[in-house]
Amino acid sequence: xxxxxxxGNLDKSFHLHEQGxxxxxxxxxxxAEVEAGEAVAVTGPSGRGKSSLLKLIxxxxxxxxxxxxxxxxxxxxxxxxxxPRDVLALRRRTIGYVTQFLRVIPRVPAEIIVAEPLxxxxxxxxxxxERARMLLSRLNIPERLWHLSxxxxxxxxxxxxxxxxxFAAHFPILLLDEPTxxxxxxxxxxxxxxxxxxxxxxxxxIGVFHDEAERRLACQREIALG
Numbered sequence: 001x002x003x004x005x006x007x008g009n010l011d012k013s014f015h016l017h018e019q020g021x022x023x024x025x026x027x028x029x030x031x032a033e034v035e036a037g038e039a040v041a042v043t044g045p046s047g048r049g050k051s052s053l054l055k056l057i058x059x060x061x062x063x064x065x066x067x068x069x070x071x072x073x074x075x076x077x078x079x080x081x082x083x084p085r086d087v088l089a090l091r092r093r094t095i096g097y098v099t100q101f102l103r104v105i106p107r108v109p110a111e112i113i114v115a116e117p118l119x120x121x122x123x124x125x126x127x128x129x130e131r132a133r134m135l136l137s138r139l140n141i142p143e144r145l146w147h148l149s150x151x152x153x154x155x156x157x158x159x160x161x162x163x164x165x166x167f168a169a170h171f172p173i174l175l176l177d178e179p180t181x182x183x184x185x186x187x188x189x190x191x192x193x194x195x196x197x198x199x200x201x202x203x204x205x206i207g208v209f210h211d212e213a214e215r216r217l218a219c220q221r222e223i224a225l226g
Contacts, residue, residue, distance in 0.1 A: 003071070004172050004204045005034040005057070010066035012052060026052050030066070032223045036172065039195060039205040041215045044225030050208045051100075053225065054175045057206065058097045059087035070094060070173065092120055096171030098179050102150060102162040110153075110161050111136065111146040117169040128168075135164035139190055156182050167194045174198055176207035180214055192218050 012026040026049035034040050042050045055061040057068055059079050068079040072094045077086060091097070096117070104113050114132035119125055136146055139160040145153065150161045159182050166174065176195070180188040188211075195218045199205050206223075209215035 001035040001037045001202075003033050004036050005032075005071070005206070006067070006069040006076075007032045007057075008067040008069070010056070010068065011064040012049065012056060012061065013064050027225055030225070034173075034204045034206060036202050036204050037199055038221070039199045039207065039219040041219035041222045042206060042208050042225065043215070043222045048226035050225060051177050053223075054097070054177050054206065054208065057173070058095055058175055059090065072172075094171060095173045095175065096166050096169070097175040098163055098166035098177065100159075100177050100181060102158040104150065106151050107149050109147045110141065110150045113150065113161060114164045114168050117165060121169060131168055132164065135167060135194075136161070138194075139164055140187055156184070156187070159183060160187060163191055163194070167198060170198075170201060171203060174203045174205045176205065176209075178208050178210050181210050188214060 008031050010030040011028045014024045014026065016022040016024065030053075042053055044050055052061060056063055057079060059082070063080045066080065069076045070079060070090060072090055077090060079087065079090065082090070111129055111132045114135060115125065115128035118128035118131060133146060137143070141157060141160055141164070145157070150158050153161065159179075163179055166176070180191050183191065192214060195205055195207070205218075207218065209218060
């Protein structure tokens with residue numbers, strides 16, 4: 001399969017300017033490649049930068065040095081040096097991201113939130129909602145909640161809405177930050193099914209999984225930090 005992500009000699013440090021400029025290294029000289037259609041787990045002790053690596057790939061954090069090259073529209077784009085508009089273009093079409101927390105505009109219905117990645121690509125609203133409702137149903141969100149804002153949902157329900165949104169559209173690269181952490185066993189199983197389906201459809205899945213058994217089920221190999 002084709003390589004879709006190349007990480008080269010990546011360094012990341014945090015500088016605490018309000019605490020005398022203390023420098024906290026996260027990782028150094030990290031290199032890795034990920035192919036389309038494989039699921040890779042990011043592993044390592046707590047505090048070694050697993051979530052930070054996902055944020056660097058997504059462009060939320062800026063690397064200290066090195067490169068994060070992403071295959072986008074048949075070209076390579078380096079997230080580290082890309083302009084903000086180019087990072088936004090990557091997020092619309094190439095890099096999906098399921099975070100640990102749902103952040104949405106208040107009063108927007110759950111089904112619209114899940115459908116949004118599709119409507120942003122020009123998919124008709126009725127077709128986007130059909131996909132959204134299927135995912136919400138699969139993740140055991142009751143139909144009576146689909147028309148409500150998830151701001152009033154439980155933590156587990158919000159996370160399932162977040163997961164549904166992340167899997168609504170196809171992304172060549174899909175980042176998952178502990179997607180099953182707050183879910184019961186049945187919904188964890190559903191998420192692992194979605195991961196396998198995304199991988200089978202050609203997505204490169206890069207994930208942080210708290211549970212070792214789930215990590216082994218979902219991923220074929222690891223990027224070990226620390």
